[in-house]
Amino acid sequence: MASSLLWGALDLDLLDTSEPAWPKYHRSWILSCLFEAILCILESVLFFQSEKSRHGIALFALQVCKIKCSIALGLNANVICRPTKTRNDAENQWLLECEPTERAVYGSTPSCQNDTENGDALIKMHQRKRLEKQGWFAYIKEFRIFLPCLWPTGSIRGKLCLVVLILDLVINRFLRVLTPRQLGVITDKLIAHDFDMACYEVGIWVLFSWLKNTAGPLGVIKSMALLEVRNFSYQEICRLAFKHVMTLSMDFHSNKDSAEIIKAVEQGKSIGDLAKLLLLDIPPVVVDLVVAICYITSLFDGYVAFTTFLVGISYVCITIKIKNWTQPLRRIYKERSRTESNVVNESLGGWQTVTYFNRLAYEEQRYMGAVQDSLVAKQAYRNRMNSGNAVETMIMFLGLLSASLLAIRKISSGEASAGDFVTLGTFWTTMTYPLEMIAWSHSNMTSIFIDAERLLQLILMKPSISDRPDSYKLGSYAGKVEFRNVEFSYGPTGKKILNGINFGASPGEMVAFVGKTGSGKSTILKLLCRHYDVTGGSIFINNQDVRNISLQSLRNVVGVVPQNPSLFNRTILENVRYSEPDATDEEAFDACKSAALHEDIMSHPDHYNTKVGERGVKLSGGELQRLAIAQLLLKKKSKIILLDEATSAMDSSTEAEVQEAFQKLRSGRTLFVVAHRLSTIVDADLILFVKDGDIVERGTHQELIERKGEYFELWERQNRQTGKK
Numbered sequence: 061m062a063s064s065l066l067w068g069a070l071d072l073d074l075l076d077t078s079e080p081a082w083p084k085y086h087r088s089w090i091l092s093c094l095f096e097a098i099l100c101i102l103e104s105v106l107f108f109q110s111e112k113s114r115h116g117i118a119l120f121a122l123q124v125c126k127i128k129c130s131i132a133l134g135l136n137a138n139v140i141c142r143p144t145k146t147r148n149d150a151e152n153q154w155l156l157e158c159e160p161t162e163r164a165v166y167g168s169t170p171s172c173q174n175d176t177e178n179g180d181a182l183i184k185m186h187q188r189k190r191l192e193k194q195g196w197f198a199y200i201k202e203f204r205i206f207l208p209c210l211w212p213t214g215s216i217r218g219k220l221c222l223v224v225l226i227l228d229l230v231i232n233r234f235l236r237v238l239t240p241r242q243l244g245v246i247t248d249k250l251i252a253h254d255f256d257m258a259c260y261e262v263g264i265w266v267l268f269s270w271l272k273n274t275a276g277p278l279g280v281i282k283s284m285a286l287l288e289v290r291n292f293s294y295q296e297i298c299r300l301a302f303k304h305v306m307t308l309s310m311d312f313h314s315n316k317d318s319a320e321i322i323k324a325v326e327q328g329k330s331i332g333d334l335a336k337l338l339l340l341d342i343p344p345v346v347v348d349l350v351v352a353i354c355y356i357t358s359l360f361d362g363y364v365a366f367t368t369f370l371v372g373i374s375y376v377c378i379t380i381k382i383k384n385w386t387q388p389l390r391r392i393y394k395e396r397s398r399t400e401s402n403v404v405n406e407s408l409g410g411w412q413t414v415t416y417f418n419r420l421a422y423e424e425q426r427y428m429g430a431v432q433d434s435l436v437a438k439q440a441y442r443n444r445m446n447s448g449n450a451v452e453t454m455i456m457f458l459g460l461l462s463a464s465l466l467a468i469r470k471i472s473s474g475e476a477s478a479g480d481f482v483t484l485g486t487f488w489t490t491m492t493y494p495l496e497m498i499a500w501s502h503s504n505m506t507s508i509f510i511d512a513e514r515l516l517q518l519i520l521m522k523p524s525i526s527d528r529p530d531s532y533k534l535g536s537y538a539g540k541v542e543f544r545n546v547e548f549s550y551g552p553t554g555k556k557i558l559n560g561i562n563f564g565a566s567p568g569e570m571v572a573f574v575g576k577t578g579s580g581k582s583t584i585l586k587l588l589c590r591h592y593d594v595t596g597g598s599i600f601i602n603n604q605d606v607r608n609i610s611l612q613s614l615r616n617v618v619g620v621v622p623q624n625p626s627l628f629n630r631t632i633l634e635n636v637r638y639s640e641p642d643a644t645d646e647e648a649f650d651a652c653k654s655a656a657l658h659e660d661i662m663s664h665p666d667h668y669n670t671k672v673g674e675r676g677v678k679l680s681g682g683e684l685q686r687l688a689i690a691q692l693l694l695k696k697k698s699k700i701i702l703l704d705e706a707t708s709a710m711d712s713s714t715e716a717e718v719q720e721a722f723q724k725l726r727s728g729r730t731l732f733v734v735a736h737r738l739s740t741i742v743d744a745d746l747i748l749f750v751k752d753g754d755i756v757e758r759g760t761h762q763e764l765i766e767r768k769g770e771y772f773e774l775w776e777r778q779n780r781q782t783g784k785k
């Protein structure tokens with residue numbers, strides 16, 4: 061029985077291996093053949109010398125069969141399944157299925173041929189390379205960045221809970237042996253008709269069982285302590301993930317897939333389970349196993365214990381094998397369910413586009429397709445998992461059968477009591493638990509690592525823009541700006557957007573950028589607030605290179621009204637005050653009045669308490685822009701103001717009102733304005749005409765008009781259009 065279990069486990073292990081003739085299998089095969097041959101010779105000597113009973117014949121035939129099987133298996137592995145040069149078993153497969161094809165650039169991430177939807181293919185590639193080069197150990201080591209989230213260093217309560225959990229572990233180890241033993245004692249007392257003592261022993265047994273129960277006093281205390289520790293790790297992992305994602309740079313955020321990130325953070329929470337696994341699940345399992353072997357040996361003999369041990373090995377091997385077998389399907393299922401939430405997220409986010417183009421049916425079909433794919437993958441995974449579970453359970457019951465038969469033999473020879481048999485039966489669950497736990501830990505650990513993989517990749521992503529170690533704060537007087545030969549492209553392989561831009565501006569001045577769409581105007585503003593770093597030349601603020609200034613202090617002095625302002629789904633007042641949380645209501649109202657927004661707000665039923673809807677959809681384009689301007693006006697510390705087509709959605713009279721506010725802003729501040737409507741920038745101190753990343757004309761409005769170049773043409777064209785209107 062034991063030998064068939066062992067060889068069965070080994071065979072199953074080799075089942076899906078294309079190269080079974082590894083050295084370790086060679087050695088075990090040679091050893092097995094050698095021992096089987098010796099046994100066969102001894103058996104044949106005994107067989108021919110002794111009387112030929114049916115039992116003897118069966119044993120001899122079995123021995124001959126075993127040696128034949130060994131030789132056949134060896135020949136099969138070495139001759140029929142010839143080793144191929146490239147190993148293609150699970151250990152050698154890519155963790156994630158495809159090869160990346162390009163290098164990452166700003167605004168693009170390298171994509172895998174089969175995995176174009178995943179933005180983080182570059183990280184996957186690094187991970188695959190590491191796995192290939194250094195194996196799993198190096199990969200697992202990467203997860204140590206989560207360690208501070210798992211250990212409650214600063215919390216006394218957390219530490220206390222850990223002590224409670226350790227105490228519970230120790231007590232439970234005793235109870236696991238004592239409870240089945242007590243049942244055996246009761247059985248023996250009952251057989252001996254010692255009913256008084258039996259009642260007393262029953263009391264102890266019930267007490268032990270109650271204490272051992274998960275809903276007993278110890279179980280409840282353990283659950284409470286465990287919850288505390290888990291909550292701590294959950295909170296810390298959320299904090300780590302959120303903080304990290306928010307500090308990533310614009311190149312990441314302009315490519316991000318929000319649903320993917322949310323999912324990654326959600327799945328990353330399973331890392332908290334890792335702490336439980338490593339601290340509370342695996343160490344006691346080892347203790348349980350050793351105790352089980354010793355206790356069974358003391359009850360019966362080494363054979364029963366050995367059988368238990370072999371069942372354990374077979375069970376663990378097969379379970380691990382089955383988990384490896386189900387893992388690819390699990391991965392596909394996870395991938396598809398991610399796609400499913402991406403699709404629904406995209407469709408909901410693009411609701412307006414869907415309705416404008418009347419593509420509801422298409423979106424529905426796309427979503428249903430994704431749901432169907434996910435369900436099919438889930439079913440395939442679950443079916444495989446259930447079949448695996450059936451095999452695992454069968455092994456356990458085969459083990460129980462062999463151990464029970466051996467135990468009965470002992471009882472029949474008077475070397476063990478019926479009570480011992482009852483103990484064995486009850487203890488079997490206790491013994492099998494550690495085995496299940498080892499197998500479960502292995503598979504669960506793999507699942508936890510897979511789930512946390514995305515979060516790890518996210519956390520390992522370094523922001524492309526960050527403070528240098530020797531960065532310093534920008535002084536209070538900030539406003540002098542200089543671009544020296546600034547060149548820029550979005551990524552090393554991207555086209556050049558700016559080709560050697562030069563200009564300067566001092567506080568109180570207004571610099572305007574005009575030019576065709578896509579010429580690079582907004583890019584200049586993005587470089588100024590260091591959303592990207594220049595690829596050539598430098599930008600100076602107060603004669604300090606922006607790359608040497610701390611991001612915090614830089615962004616404190618820069619105020620921006622972007623092309624498409626986005627608001628939070630909160631009240632108007634909350635949104636206005638977002639730029640200056642300490643501002644009073646009066647200050648916020650004043651800012652709105654200057655932005656020509658107050659009257660509009662007061663026309664809403666809830667005035668300043670009106671909710672603006674997701675990203676501000678309940679406001680008109682002009683209102684949205686004016687609210688963004690009010691935010692800027694409230695941010696008093698802004699010394700450098702960037703207005704990127706800040707008034708493009710307003711009518712002329714509202715725009716004129718807002719322009720007044722801008723004029724007031726000009727004193728002591730440096731204004732950079734991107735505008736298509738030239739009438740809004742005629743009084744700028746410097747107008748730069750940008751064309752294909754070059755400044756082709758520069759000067760005041762009057763100078764440029766006199767020059768009769770591209771600016772003049774644009775001015776004339778706009779005047780003609782306004783005249784026509």
Ligand SMILES: Nc1ncnc2c1ncn2[C@@H]1O[C@H](COP(=O)(O)OP(=O)(O)OP(=O)(O)O)[C@@H](O)[C@H]1O
Nearest residue numbers: 166167314550557576577578579580581582583584
């Ligand atoms: N994140 C990005 N990744 C890659 N390319 C980008 C990115 N942002 C802008 N670009 C490209 O850079 C070029 C300049 O864009 P930019 O937004 O600076 O133009 P612009 O002059 O402000 O245009 P508009 O007047 O339409 O706002 C465009 O070709 C655009 O496609």
